[in-house]
Amino acid sequence: MSLRRKAVAYALLIGWTIVVLFPIYWLAITSLKQPIQVDSGPVYVPFLDFKPTLDAWKYILVDLQNDTLRPYVNTVVVGVVSATVALALGSTAAYALVRFEYRPRIGVVALFIGSLALALVAMALGAPAEIAIGGSLAVFVILVQTIGRRFRRALGNSDVAFWLISQRMLPPVAVVIPIYVLFQRVHLLDTQLALIVTYVATNLPIVVWLMRDYFSTIPIELEESAAVDGASPFRIFRSIVLPVAVPGLVATFLFVLVFAWNEYLLALFLSSANAQTMPLTVAAQNATRGPQWWYMSVLIMIMIVPVIAMTIVLERYISRGLLVGAVKG
Amino acid sequence: MASSDSPARFESRGPTVPQAGLEATSRSLIRRRVGTWTSDRVARLVFIWPAISVVLFLSIFPLVVSLYLSLSRLQLTSSGIKIDFRGLVNYQSLLTGTEQSHFLGVFRTPSPLGWAIFTGVGLLAAWGLVSSVRGRTSPLGLVLRAAGALFLLAITWLFVESVFAPGGRPGALFVTIVYVFAGMGLQYLLGLGLALLVTQRLAGRRLFRIVFLLPMTITPVGIAYMFRMLTDTGKGPFVPVFDALGLQDFTWVNDPWGARIAVMIGDVWQWTPFMFIVLLAALEAQDHEIVEAAHVDGASGWQAFRYITLPAILPVTTTILLIRMIEAFKIIDLPNILTNGGPGTATESLTLEAFFDWRTLNLGRSAAVAYLLLIVVTIAAVAYVNLVRRRVTTNA
Numbered sequence: 052m053s054l055r056r057k058a059v060a061y062a063l064l065i066g067w068t069i070v071v072l073f074p075i076y077w078l079a080i081t082s083l084k085q086p087i088q089v090d091s092g093p094v095y096v097p098f099l100d101f102k103p104t105l106d107a108w109k110y111i112l113v114d115l116q117n118d119t120l121r122p123y124v125n126t127v128v129v130g131v132v133s134a135t136v137a138l139a140l141g142s143t144a145a146y147a148l149v150r151f152e153y154r155p156r157i158g159v160v161a162l163f164i165g166s167l168a169l170a171l172v173a174m175a176l177g178a179p180a181e182i183a184i185g186g187s188l189a190v191f192v193i194l195v196q197t198i199g200r201r202f203r204r205a206l207g208n209s210d211v212a213f214w215l216i217s218q219r220m221l222p223p224v225a226v227v228i229p230i231y232v233l234f235q236r237v238h239l240l241d242t243q244l245a246l247i248v249t250y251v252a253t254n255l256p257i258v259v260w261l262m263r264d265y266f267s268t269i270p271i272e273l274e275e276s277a278a279v280d281g282a283s284p285f286r287i288f289r290s291i292v293l294p295v296a297v298p299g300l301v302a303t304f305l306f307v308l309v310f311a312w313n314e315y316l317l318a319l320f321l322s323s324a325n326a327q328t329m330p331l332t333v334a335a336q337n338a339t340r341g342p343q344w345w346y347m348s349v350l351i352m353i354m355i356v357p358v359i360a361m362t363i364v365l366e367r368y369i370s371r372g373l374l375v376g377a378v379k380g
Numbered sequence: 381m382a383s384s385d386s387p388a389r390f391e392s393r394g395p396t397v398p399q400a401g402l403e404a405t406s407r408s409l410i411r412r413r414v415g416t417w418t419s420d421r422v423a424r425l426v427f428i429w430p431a432i433s434v435v436l437f438l439s440i441f442p443l444v445v446s447l448y449l450s451l452s453r454l455q456l457t458s459s460g461i462k463i464d465f466r467g468l469v470n471y472q473s474l475l476t477g478t479e480q481s482h483f484l485g486v487f488r489t490p491s492p493l494g495w496a497i498f499t500g501v502g503l504l505a506a507w508g509l510v511s512s513v514r515g516r517t518s519p520l521g522l523v524l525r526a527a528g529a530l531f532l533l534a535i536t537w538l539f540v541e542s543v544f545a546p547g548g549r550p551g552a553l554f555v556t557i558v559y560v561f562a563g564m565g566l567q568y569l570l571g572l573g574l575a576l577l578v579t580q581r582l583a584g585r586r587l588f589r590i591v592f593l594l595p596m597t598i599t600p601v602g603i604a605y606m607f608r609m610l611t612d613t614g615k616g617p618f619v620p621v622f623d624a625l626g627l628q629d630f631t632w633v634n635d636p637w638g639a640r641i642a643v644m645i646g647d648v649w650q651w652t653p654f655m656f657i658v659l660l661a662a663l664e665a666q667d668h669e670i671v672e673a674a675h676v677d678g679a680s681g682w683q684a685f686r687y688i689t690l691p692a693i694l695p696v697t698t699t700i701l702l703i704r705m706i707e708a709f710k711i712i713d714l715p716n717i718l719t720n721g722g723p724g725t726a727t728e729s730l731t732l733e734a735f736f737d738w739r740t741l742n743l744g745r746s747a748a749v750a751y752l753l754l755i756v757v758t759i760a761a762v763a764y765v766n767l768v769r770r771r772v773t774t775n776a
Contacts, residue, residue: 060577064588067574071594074606074649077617081609093617140431147427151420171444213765215431216702218439220757222710222731224738225750226442228449233441252438255431257703261658264696268665284423302661305593306654313599315713330599337605344609351602358597363590369661 082107082348089344107345111353119332119350125322126312126329127357129243133250134308140251141258142266142300144215146288148208148259149266150274155211158202159195166191180236212263215256223316231320241325249317254307261306265299266292301368305361312358329354450747470748482725482733483749485542485551494544501536505529508767528763552725552733552749553756555640559729560708563647564701570648571655572697576685579663589660596653604717607646611718636726639719643727646714651704658700659693666692698769702761709757 080096081089083103094100111119147153170187174180230249231240239245269292277287293300315330322328329350336347450470455462474483490498512525539557542550550558574592578585595603610616666689674684712731715721721728721736728736730753738746 057582060580060582063573064577064582067570068588068591070649071591073617074610075594075598077610078606090615092615093619095617140434143427144431147424151424151427153424153428167440167444209765211428211432213761215435216706217758217761218435219703219706220709220761221443221446221754222712222734222750224712224731224734225446225747225754228743229442229445230438232445233438248434249438252434255435259431260699260703261696264699265661265665267695268662268692284420284427288423288427298661298665302657305657309596312597313601315599315601330601333599333605334601342605342608344605347602347605351598351606354599354602355594355597359590359594362593362597366586366589366593369657369664 078348078351081344082352084345086343086345107349111346111349119353121325122327122329122332123353125243125246125326126354129246129250129326129328130308130312132243133247133254133311134304136247137251137254137258137307137311138300138304141255142262142293142296142303143288144255145259145262146266146292148212149263150271150284151208153208153211154205156199156202157204157206159199160206162194162199163191166194212259215259219253219256227317227320230317234321240321241323243326245321246318246326246328249321250307250311250314253317254310257310258303258307261303262296262299265296265303269295298369301365305365308361309358312354446747446750449743450745450751452744454741454743466744470745471752474745474748474752479745481549481551482728483551483553483752484538485554486547486549487538487541488545488548490540490545490548494540497544498536498540502533505532528759531759532763549636549726552728552730553752555727556709556711556729556731556753558640559644559647559711560705563644563651563708563711564704566644566648567652567655567704568697568701570652572659574652574656575659575663578660592656593653595649596651596657598650600650600713601717603646603650604713607642607649607714608718611642634723636723639723639727643711643714643718646718647708647711650714651708655700655704658696662693662696663689698764702764702769705764706757706761709753709760 080103083097083105084094084101085104085106088094088101097103166187169190170183173183173186178186234240234245239248273291273295274287277291282290313330314328315334318328318331322331333347333350333354336343336350449463451465451467453464453466453469455464473479506529509525509529512522517525535557539550539554542548542554543558578589578592598606610618613619613622671684671688674688675681679687710731711729712735715727715729715732716735719727721732725733730749734746734749734753737743737749
C-alpha cells in the first residue's frame with residue numbers, strides 16, 4: 052500500500068475513532084463532575100478546567116452498593132445465558148434451514164391456525180385456558196393424523212425463515228402486556244428466567260438469519276466427505292461446521308448479547324425489585340429534578356466494562372484464515 | 381428410538397440387499413448409508429424444533445391479544461378495567477379521523493421537487509411491472525406485484541405531500557420512514573467502509589476494531605441520555621461551536637428538521653457498529669488468496685472489490701439490511717429521551733406514538749398503531765426479500 056493511501060486510511064480511521072470516543076469521553080468526565088460543574092456550562096479537561104471528584108462513583112458503588120450490585124448480577128446472568136441459549140438453538144436451526152429441506156404443508160399450518168382460533172373462541176366463551184388449549188391441541192393432532200396427508204401444497208425453508216424474522220416486526224410496546232399476562236399466569240414475573248426466555252425468543256430470529264448466511268458460505272464438500280466417512284449430522288455439525296463458522300458465531304453472539312444486555316422496555320415490565328436489570332437503573336436516574344447526569348454516567352461506565360472486556364477477548368476469533376485452511380486441507 | 385429405527389430397517393430391505401455375494405465392505409457401506417439416513421431424520425427434527433417452539437410460545441399469544449386490543453376500547457370504570465369491542469374505530473381515527481395529522485401528517489400540494497420524486501418512483505414502479513410482465517412471473521405474482529406497486533405509489537404520494545410540500549407536515553409514519561432509510565443507508569456505508577479499512581494490513585487495526593465496536597455496548601437508553609447531554613445548547617460540549625457559528629439561539633428543540641437530524645445522528649452512532657461487526661466477520665471469512673491472486677493478475681482494488689469481495693458479502697449484506705430495517709422501524713428510545721417527540725410531534729416515530737397512547741391508557745389505539753406498523757414493515761420486508769434478496773442469494 053502506498054504511503055499516500057496509508058495516510059488517507061489512517062486519517063479516516065482516526066476521524067471515526069474521535070467520533071466514537073468523544074461521547075464516551077464526555078461520559079467519563081461527567082462521572083467525575085459535581086452537579087454544579089455540569090449545570091454551569093461545559094468544562095472539558097479534568098484538573099485543568101475543573102477539579103475532579105469521585106463523589107458520584109462513591110455514591111453508586113458504596114452508598115448504593117446492593118442496589119447497584121443486584122441489577123448488575125441480573126444483567127450479567129440474563130445477558131450471557133440468554134445469548135448462549137439463543138446461539139445454541141438458533142445456529143442449529145440455521146444449519147437445518149441451510150442443509151435440510153423442509154416442506155411444511157399449507158393445509159397443516161392452516162389447521163394449526165384454525166385450532167388456535169378454536170381455543171380463543173372457547174376462552175372467550177368462558178372455558179378455562181388450560182382446557183381450551185389442551186382440547187384444541189387434541190383436535191389439531193387428530194385432524195393432522197387423519198386428513199393431514201391429503202394436503203399437497205407446501206411451503207419451503209425460506210418461508211420458515213421469513214416467519215421467524217417476522218416475529219421481530221411487532222414493536223415491544225404492543226407485545227409487552229400479553230407477555231406480562233403470560234408470565235403472570237405461570238408465576239414467573241420478576242424472575243431472571245422470565246427475562247431469559249423472552250430474550251431467547253426475541254433474539255432467536257436474528258441468530259437464525261445471521262448464521263444461515265455464514266453457514267451457507269461453508270463449502271458443502273467438507274460435510275459431504277465427512278458424511279461419506281459415516282459421520283452423523285450431529286457430529287458433522289459439531290466437529291466440522293461449528294469450528295469453521297467461529298467468526299460468524301462470535302459476531303452473532305456479541306450481537307445478541309448486546310441486545311439482551313441493553314434491552315429496556317420488556318425488562319421494565321417483566322421485572323421489578325428482584326430481576327431488575329441495569330438499563331432500568333440507568334433510566335431511574337432521571338429523577339424529578341431532571342436527569343442526574345453524574346450518576347447516570349457512572350452507571351453507564353460500569354455497565355459497558357464487561358461487554359468491552361468480552362469484545363476484546365472475542366475479537367481475535369473474528370480473524371482471518373480459519374476457513375481458508377479448512378478448505379485447502 | 382424404536383420408532384425411528386423401524387423405518388430404517390425397512391429401508392435396508394430395499395433394492396441394495398438382494399445383490400448376491402454381499403461382501404463385507406459393501407455391507408458396511410449399506411449400514412452406513414442407513415445409519416446416516418436415520419440420524420438425518422432425527423437431526424431434521426431436533427435441529428429446528430427447539431427454535432420454532434420457543435418462538436411460537438412467545439409470539440402467538442401477544443399477536444392475537446394485540447389484534448383484539450386494537451379493535452377495542454379500554455375504559456376505566458369503578459369496578460376496574462372494561463374492554464369494549466369497537467371494530468375498526470381505532471384504525472379509522474388514525475387513517476382518516478382526528479389522529480390523521482398525527483399518524484400520517486398534514487398534506488399540501490407538493491413542491492416541484494416533490495412532483496419530481498413522485499414521478500421518478502412512478503416510472504420505477506412502471507418499469508418494474510413491465511419487466512415482470514415480460515419475464516416469467518405467475519399470474520398471482522403479477523397481481524401481488526401490481527398491488528405492491530400501487531401501495532408504493534400511494535405511500536410515496538402521501539410522503540411527498542407531507543414532506544416535500546410547503547405547509548405540509550409529516551406524521552409519525554413518514555418520520556419513521558425517513559429515520560429508517562436515511563439511517564440504514566448511512567450506517568451500511570459507514571459500516572462497510574470501516575470494515576474494509578480495518579481488514580487492510582495496517583498497524584493497530586485490532587485496536588480500531590475494538591474502538592469501533594464500543595457504541596453498541598452502551599444501552600440505547602444510556603445513549604439517548606448521552607446525546608441529550610451532548611446536544612444540550614446550554615451546557616453541552618458543543619456550546620462554543622454553536623456560538624462560533626452564530627447559532628446561540630438555535631435549539632434542536634425548536635426546529636423540526638434539526639431535531640430529526642439530532643435523532644438520526646444518535647441512531648447512526650449507535651447502530652453503525654452492528655453493521656460493522658457483521659460485515660467484518662463476512663469479510664474475514666472470505667478467501668483472501670483469491671483477492672491476492674486477482675491483484676497479482678493485475679486487477680485494481682476497485683475491480684477486486686466489485687467482482688470478488690462484493691459478491692461474497694452480498695448475502696450477509698441483504699440479511700443485515702433486512703434486520704436493521706425491521707429494528708429501525710421500532711426506533712423509540714432516542715426520540716423519546718432526546719426530544720420527547722418534539723417539537724410538537726416532529727420527531728415522533730410510530731413506536732413512540734404507540735408508547736404515548738399506551739402511557740395514557742389508550743391501549744386500543746396503541747395496539748392499532750403497532751398493527752399498522754406491523755403491516756407496513758411486513759409489506760416492506762416481503763417486497764425486499766422478493767425483489768432484492770432472492771436475486772443475490774439462494775437461501776432467501
